[in-house]
């Protein structure tokens with residue numbers, strides 16, 4: 001690092017820059033590598049599509065809760081629907097109140113009609129409706145990855 | 151109201167920012183630095199990381215041919231093992247139905263997982279070797295003699311801790327090698343006199359001897375895996391860190407690295 005161009009770089013300066021240089025390089029690569037390591041490539045989750053049982057096992061007006069999926073499957077005159085149990089306020093799981101025929105959230109008291117529309121409490125919008133498909137042999141299939149907000 | 155010219159404004163801004171910078175620097179480094187012997191010592195002593203180093207060391211102490219840096223390499227590997235070990239903990243569940251698959255995931259699914267796992271494993275092998283070479287170096291240079299007898303004893307504890315870390319870590323992959331190595335290895339605990347159920351003068355059974363205590367059961371199972379995991383990831387590294395600190399502190403109190411003859 002002499003000020004004149006003819007002045008050769010001393011062995012000491014060369015080794016010092018080479019040493020620090022490779023440390024910085026390795027540190028950068030190592031940081032990148034460690035950060036990438038922390039991003040999981042595979043998640044241990046149940047597949048998004050699940051079987052909600054036979055259509056003819058549901059009585060009219062029935063509401064069935066699938067706890068591990070946080071999904072309510074409802075049957076009424078209009079047909080089958082799957083309502084997400086995740087409250088649209090801050091994400092607690094709502095409960096079905098059979099007597100009042102409404103969904104209630106235990107966290108901050110949001111209330112939803114059977115069709116998922118919010119009418120009381122802090123929830124800003126209706127519960128999500130999930131895609132439902134009834135197979136030929138009468139099986140109800142819900143796809144929790146497909147939100148079809150009507 | 152006073153009106154400013156552009157030049158004055160710029161100067162004010164410069165002065166302000168310089169003051170701010172000085173204030174920031176002073177909050178980090180408490181004294182000014184000029185390249186004198188006194189300030190160099192101050193700089194080492196006033197820094198929480200650097201103060202672990204002695205302010206001055208005799209010239210002979212940096213002679214590589216005397217220590218072969220075997221203690222230094224042991225410590226470096228200990229740091230590598232701490233870092234890679236913490237990284238592995240992010241993907242490892244110490245349960246009998248998941249542990250083995252976690253290892254497979256690290257090898258085939260997690261990005262750089264194979265690198266982390268192998269860095270940890272090879273550094274562990276390396277540390278056992280370097281600690282033994284370090285001990286041999288200390289022995290052959292006579293560095294264990296007065297006033298360093300105490301540090302030799304601390305060293306023996308460190309050697310045992312290093313071996314225990316290896317042994318407890320060996321079970322964690324939960325493969326055939328792990329299972330049978332620990333099944334075989336803990337037979338030693340069962341052979342303890344009096345307190346082991348196969349040892350001489352035994353007063354114990356398979357269900358209440360030292361091996362039972364170590365494994366948390368009569369066989370190597372779920373409890374043993376959890377016990378070894380806690381020992382490997384928390385208890386032994388903490389104890390080792392404390393003894394390493396004492397080891398280094400003693401080197402300084404004993405007057406630095408012993409002198410080459």
Ligand code: HEM
Pocket residue numbers: 217218219220221222223224225228281284285287288293294298301302303304305306308309312394397401406407408409
């Ligand atoms: C975790 C394992 C260990 C670590 C990290 C470690 C680290 C160190 C370091 C960095 C030094 C400075 C000199 C050098 O690098 O050789 C040292 C010196 C020393 N070590 Fe260790 N050591 C370990 C295990 C041992 C063992 C197993 C013994 C002997 C039973 C031992 C006995 C000593 C003694 C007596 C000194 C002073 C040597 C002298 O003054 O020349 N250490 N150790």
Ligand code: FES
Pocket residue numbers: 087088089090091092105106107108109110121122123
């Ligand atoms: S999360 Fe449901 S009301 Fe707040």
